[in-house]
Amino acid sequence: MHTSHTPHKTRQFWPWAALWLFASLLLGGAAHASRIKEVAEVEGVRSNQLTGFGLVVGLDGTGDQTTQMPYTSQGITNYLKQLGITLPAAAVAQLQLKNVAAVLVTAQLPAFARPGQTIDVNVSSMGNSKSLKGGMLISTPLKGADGEVYALAQGNLIVAGAGAAAGGSKVQINHLSSGRIPSGAQVERTVPTPLLEGNSINLGLEASDFQTARRVAQAINKRFGEGSARALDGRTVKVNAPLDSDARVSFIAEMEELSLESSIPSAKVVINSRTGSIVLNGAVTLGACAIAHGNLSVSITTTPVISQPNPLSTGGQTVVAEKSNIQIRQEPGMLIQLPASTQLSDVVRALNALGATPQDLLAILQAIKAAGALNAELEVI
Template structure:
């Protein structure tokens, strides 16, 4: 057994942890395996979306655009746009432009699989300068490029900004975010992305999570429905399936294939810890071996009191302010808690709840239990 020394929390903090532990125990009780469709655990490789991005200008702002003295690329972008429209400005005049109603933005979009020219997609618009608000602005024609540098869509339209704000006399009130917006159906697809869906005499299914048991069950379900030898699990992530070569027949084949049901395997025991928020999530496969935990308390209090030294009359001295610090250290003895073996998640949560620790303290306790070999689960910190 291994003892772990951690500071306990107050009774009120421990009481706040009790409902959370009870909720975890109620929600995470072991559930029997359930049937899922193949489309819920795997996807056809090659059928994917593509990310698009572009650099553009938003005009029509009510004096909330970029401050061009600090954002010179806004002036340059506007000069380039005017030049494309046939308006050329002398360099000295272009450098003195004060464009309070213009803001430079980054436009992003997601091009779905099989998107064809003429179809529309949604775009997100985010300010890249010091614009105060994009509300009421209009995005002018902005080409959206893929990772290969080619133009796949053209975005333009009026922004929808889900926020509001007002300021006066040095006071400011703002609701939600004003420097980002969205244009529904704001981009038109100009080029289609070829997919390898109809290449070869087989398709490959990629599992959402790497698991050999799930890959085997997917192959078994396909072979049971279509005949032996139709599907083969290549590894814990991919399953190769023989498919018709005609486009229409292959589409029907994939549609029927995705509706096949499989029995999902029990997940591997895992504890996920969010070190930033202190959240701890355990799945139903987590078990706990017998162990002993020492839980103590150490508090350090530092207080400062100002001390003023006043000079005597007619001494022409100066008043001096000093700080007097008082440091107190208090340490309470820790109690050793004997935790028995816990075969179910409800028992694990109940055993950890007896420590009276908050999730923040539970992070270190779980790591120490894992290091001692008493936690039968994979520990993942995100």
């Protein structure tokens, strides 16, 4: 009993110890002033998603099975046509491209990227290829949402995995159906940005908060003069900027380094129902409440029962049946009173006193919120 009891306590202690440590770091970081560049971004300065269909060649027999993946043979046929090689229909139907795999290529085109610059690309198998290790991506156009080609990708894949199979046994480390090509695409087209248009720029806050928007406008007005910035809403701040490109870049660089007065964030509890993770920020408070927590377990055991005919009977058969035994056990739940807590450390200590697992706390926190004793926004991800 002692051996099984000790690990049970350990499993309960460490999640809340980690939570308490995270909360202490969160509270400790609240004293440091943040900069504008950490809470807002200039509107229009953004990256763009690129994607394209490509082929990976040079695989060691681990490519797609073309009988089940017709777009692989169609893709290689179209590529050969571009090179001036036309295959008859009968030859296309008999293609066995075990060294070729159809893939989707994705990349992010950063802001202000110019033709000739290189970007990283990700390559993912879209067929039944066993592995992309050792393959090379042939020239693949990458298109944006408007259908225009903005980059061309090509190069050898880096696959951070390994695997082997023989005699029905298989061993695999990491993922073999996706890889990456550093600097694998070359930019061919520039995406225009509205950074130099008009006599003002807009700052978009990372999170909608009127207090933060007011503080950003106040910091800019204090440094560059009254009327330089004004908050349009809880997420947008309009800032007057110089018209000259060099002066505007210098203005934005200096503006992004301005410090903001630290503010208390809105109280929030984030719950991950899939992993049982619970994160509380420093503004969470707890009202006085009483909680009864108990466990209900249902145990079902099955025992095989063999029924044999009598020794002198004729035509009888031995029959194997199953006998099920169902037990329901409910542990007594104690009514625990939680005092009102105004600090995060007190909230963690009060919840830890329940002795509940993180999975049980998911339901307990929702019940406390429904009862009006949890002064925080509850977000389930």
